Amino acid sequence: MSSIGLQRPFGDLRRKIKGGELGPIPVVVGLIIIAAVFQSANGQFLSAQNLSNLAVQIASTGVMAIGVVLVLLLGEIDLSVGSVSGLTAAAMVILNVQLGWPAAIAIAAAVAFGAVIGLVHGLIFAKAGVPAFILTLAGLIGWQGLQLFILGNHGTINIPYQGGIASLANTFYPPAVGYALGAVVVATHLLSTIKQRQRRREAGLRTQPLLQLLVRAALLLVLLVGVTAVLGKWRGVPLSLLIFGGLVVITDLVLRRTRFGRRIFAVGGNIEAARRAGINVARVRISVFVLCSAFAAVGGLLAASRLFAVNQQSGSGDVLLNAIAAAVIGGTSLFGGRGSTYSALLGMLVIGAVSNGMDLLNQVSSVKFMITGAVLLAAVVIDSLSRRNRNASGRA
Known part of the structure; x- marks a missing residue:
């Protein structure tokens, strides 16, 4: 009996791999290879100091990637997460630094602001039928414009170095x-x-x-x-990493253990079948976009806390691309209905490790972008091939 119990997990694993269900295996293998290569090139890569810096660096974009995972599970995309993160961070700093609001209230207001933005996106998408790509592309441009408007001539607003907002990314526990x-x-x-x-x-x-x-x-x-x-x-253990990891675990539990989570997978897997099963598709879509923008707001707050400032460049650059890349590299399917919030964690570890390792080797940004692009392409190819294998095994 014990022999069967020991053999069965390996049989299940072989069957999943043969059917295209690779799970986190490619990402974990990739992380091991990345760590081995950079550690051999620079002995400081796996040091406690560097790994601590890496944990703090990936937290903000990683939280945004959680929201991207939820949207991808629907088979959709949100291109506005970077702009939403910058805008909500700017709103938070203005409320706290310039208007004197308590840090906790300013943070809560910023997250609520992000949720309202997501509600606007969701309503337009679900009720008006505007494609998510076009809708959130307009959001990317429009919310970035609003960010520049509210910052005005200040350009940059600094955050006090002690307590308050700064403590989010600069607190460490024993x-x-x-x-x-x-x-x-x-x-x-x-x-x-x-x-x-x-x-x-x-x-x-x-x-x-x-x-x-x-x-x-x-x-x-x-x-x-x-x-x-x-x-x-x-x-010690960074608070920002605990926030990121906690949100990953909680969101995954919601997806796997609640009716709402199962409805997200159902809508992403087959929207017509979900509708015939009595699922309110519009409500699910709106809820997911609300959550996505709320996560983007939290990511923006962590980024502002780490840099002790918000400026006109907050949320721009490669923030959006890294959030989407992390979700895809971590194993969330671009075709909807398959993935996990742990994809955000694994994907950000890959992107962060590559970027961090390149910095240790004094490589220019062009090399980092090319390598990250190659990793993303490999993840998409693996996803496409595994999807083809699943379809083939299903027909068989």
């Missing part, structure tokens, strides 16, 4: 906090999977072996303990 949170995450994950396994068994559905669930939980615990130990050797 390793004990990381270990405690890691234990909570692993316990929650294990209890959730065991409960789901019990429900599937009661429904007469196929379940995963308990040993497999325990092994996964143990590996997750080892990973979290290792990351915390490494970060603890420098300044």
